[in-house]
Amino acid sequence: MYKYLPIAVFALTPLFGVAAETENDRWNLADLYVSADAWTADSVKLEGQLKDFAGCKGKLGESVRRFRACMDLEADILRRFERLTSYASQTHDQDTGANIGQDLSQKSDILASKVDEATSFVRPEVLALGRKKIDGFLKQDKALAIYRHPLDQILRAAPHTLDAKGEAIVAQFGLATNAGGDVYTMLSNADLPWPTVKLSDGTEVKLDQAAYTKYRAVGNRDDRKKVFDAFWGKWKEFERTFGVTFYEQLKKEAVYTKVRNYPDSLSRALDGNDIPPAVYNMLIDQTRANLPTLHRYFKLRAKLLGIGDLHYYDMYPPLLTSDLKYPVAEGKQLMLDAVKPLGPDYVAAMSDALQHRWMDVYPRPHKLSGAYMNGIAYDVHPYLLLNYNDDYESVSTLAHEWGHAMHSHLANHAQPFITADYPIFTAEIASTTNETLLLDHMLKIAKTDDERMLYLGSALENLRTTFFRQAMFADFEREVHAKVDKGESLTGEDLTKIYGDILRRYHGDKEGVVKIDDLYAMEWAYIPHFYNQFYVFQYATSISAGSMFAASILNGEAGARERYLNILRAGGSAYPYDLVKAAGVDLATPAPYQAVFARMNKIMDEIEAIQARKKS
Numbered sequence: 306m307y308k309y310l311p312i313a314v315f316a317l318t319p320l321f322g323v324a325a326e327t328e329n330d331r332w333n334l335a336d337l338y339v340s341a342d343a344w345t346a347d348s349v350k351l352e353g354q355l356k357d358f359a360g361c362k363g364k365l366g367e368s369v370r371r372f373r374a375c376m377d378l379e380a381d382i383l384r385r386f387e388r389l390t391s392y393a394s395q396t397h398d399q400d401t402g403a404n405i406g407q408d409l410s411q412k413s414d415i416l417a418s419k420v421d422e423a424t425s426f427v428r429p430e431v432l433a434l435g436r437k438k439i440d441g442f443l444k445q446d447k448a449l450a451i452y453r454h455p456l457d458q459i460l461r462a463a464p465h466t467l468d469a470k471g472e473a474i475v476a477q478f479g480l481a482t483n484a485g486g487d488v489y490t491m492l493s494n495a496d497l498p499w500p501t502v503k504l505s506d507g508t509e510v511k512l513d514q515a516a517y518t519k520y521r522a523v524g525n526r527d528d529r530k531k532v533f534d535a536f537w538g539k540w541k542e543f544e545r546t547f548g549v550t551f552y553e554q555l556k557k558e559a560v561y562t563k564v565r566n567y568p569d570s571l572s573r574a575l576d577g578n579d580i581p582p583a584v585y586n587m588l589i590d591q592t593r594a595n596l597p598t599l600h601r602y603f604k605l606r607a608k609l610l611g612i613g614d615l616h617y618y619d620m621y622p623p624l625l626t627s628d629l630k631y632p633v634a635e636g637k638q639l640m641l642d643a644v645k646p647l648g649p650d651y652v653a654a655m656s657d658a659l660q661h662r663w664m665d666v667y668p669r670p671h672k673l674s675g676a677y678m679n680g681i682a683y684d685v686h687p688y689l690l691l692n693y694n695d696d697y698e699s700v701s702t703l704a705h706e707w708g709h710a711m712h713s714h715l716a717n718h719a720q721p722f723i724t725a726d727y728p729i730f731t732a733e734i735a736s737t738t739n740e741t742l743l744l745d746h747m748l749k750i751a752k753t754d755d756e757r758m759l760y761l762g763s764a765l766e767n768l769r770t771t772f773f774r775q776a777m778f779a780d781f782e783r784e785v786h787a788k789v790d791k792g793e794s795l796t797g798e799d800l801t802k803i804y805g806d807i808l809r810r811y812h813g814d815k816e817g818v819v820k821i822d823d824l825y826a827m828e829w830a831y832i833p834h835f836y837n838q839f840y841v842f843q844y845a846t847s848i849s850a851g852s853m854f855a856a857s858i859l860n861g862e863a864g865a866r867e868r869y870l871n872i873l874r875a876g877g878s879a880y881p882y883d884l885v886k887a888a889g890v891d892l893a894t895p896a897p898y899q900a901v902f903a904r905m906n907k908i909m910d911e912i913e914a915i916q917a918r919k920k921s
């Protein structure tokens with residue numbers, strides 16, 4: 306499931322009732338279950354299957370027949386569970402205040418832990434059987450072929466697996482090593498005593514996380530500075546404590562790295578999806594070498610906002626504002642026109658899906674904010690949650706989320722259940738490619754320079770936050786993990802110093818591009834993704850691959866479209882780096898990153914050309 310992480314979330318204040326909502330603007334959960342009773346009946350079935358599955362424990366290696374029956378039963382359990390959990394979470398998300406959604410979500414959480422518990426023996430048992438025995442099974446029964454890749458994912462862990470006694474100890478300690486992250490979540494979301502500021506118009510604002518995201522973008526510069534100073538000043542008071550929680554997290558990762566016999570935490574984190582560390586390192590090398598492109602963007606931002614000495618608190622006000630409206634019917638049509646380069650089949654499938662209530666379109670009181678796509682209900686269809694409010698960002702988000710939906714749709718049709726779901730490494734390629742196609746289309750049909758500026762500005766901002774900001778986070782993660790892997794200790798003060806150096810380097814502080822005030826280097830403590838290590842870099846690699854695919858498809862390169870669609874159809878049937886490479890984009894080489902920089906510079910060329918036209 307791809308909850309859209311709060312990286313490029315545009316949902317500011319939801320404008321309730323933008324358009325009159327009809328039944329067609331609501332997703333149809335009856336496609337999953339006709340009623341809550343039907344859900345309960347299916348959950349009873351699941352519990353029965355879990356009991357049956359207990360009979361597989363210790364018996365997987367008994368015979369190929371037994372092995373296959375158990376693999377099939379496990380797949381069926383997961384398939385049923387994913388349908389159940391989709392209904393539960395979406396019932397909750399469409400009205401977070403309703404009892405029914407809360408009730409189903411809790412029940413679904415309980416089911417999730419039962420499924421985990423009931424299937425937890427499979428991994429160690431497959432590892433104990435070993436590759437030779439499993440290969441023998443695969444040879445004996447061709448129907449097992451669909452499990453080849455999932456089994457390989459387990460078997461690859463063999464060199465990093467301990468004996469039974471060792472694994473039992475690791476499992477026990479696993480229950481006792483989450484304090485760093487848990488304390489962090491509690492403190493940063495609930496317990497931090499949020500400061501209050503008085504803005505120039507007299508409004509008093511309590512700056513919690515949500516208010517900070519809203520008010521850091523206000524037009525009045527003094528207010529922005531006030532918001533930054535108050536917010537980061539509060540985090541600064543807890544620098545020592547956040548230092549301890551993050552250092553605990555880093556140490557935990559370093560310990561697992563040693564126990565699991567990896568050279569470093571980075572290699573261990575990437576190994577699950579078999580992504581070569583060279584991808585990560587290439588991303589950072591290329592980003593560092595191309596910081597002048599980012600600095601060009603900052604200078605352009607300063608110019609467009611009319612600011613001489615750009616500071617870090619000037620990052621969030623929108624480059625441009627616009628009154629242009631894009632009602633959802635128009636947004637859908639624009640998207641359909643934009644994805645034409647992906648071929649008639651893709652367009653027809655999307656067009657058909659748009660008429661079948663996959664999507665909950667508009668904001669409503671108590672509806673979950675933001676946007677996401679959920680494509681795990683294999684036998685039904687993907688679902689999308691939006692908070693569409695008729696602006697251009699809404700159209701862009703629509704194209705992004707439908708990129709995910711079509712990915713799931715194609716994978717679910719081309720793959721058996723067990724290999725349909727895909728990792729984030731390829732997921733964000735499908736969404737960013739569609740965003741790029743949308744931009745290309747919008748620029749072609751734009752009637753005025755102001756309109757063009759709106760599209761270019763939005764795309765530019767997206768590239769900064771999805772590429773450069775994530776690459777900067779990745780750079781920081783690599784550095785602090787490497788230190789702790791080597792046995793160095795880190796305090797909150799050390800972390801602020803390291804983050805501050807990186808922040809200044811990326812923002813050209815020394816070159817006078819953006820001034821980074823010391824206090825704002827506390828930002829490292831604010832990024833929750835650092836507790837999910839070596840994850841965010843995939844936003845940057847995805848948008849790079851997406852830029853390259855979109856460019857080759859738009860240029861009409863022979864076979865480019867099919868190669869790209871093959872990634873989508875492949876779902877999770879192979880390792881994601883290999884899939885992307887087979888389609889012609891090697892993320893361990895400079896080319897895809899060069900495609901992002903080229904795209905960003907092209908956008909800035911066009912903006913500057915428009916600015917020059919305006920002046921003359």
Ligand SMILES: [Zn+2]
Pocket residue numbers: 307309705709733736
């Ligand atoms: Zn996404």
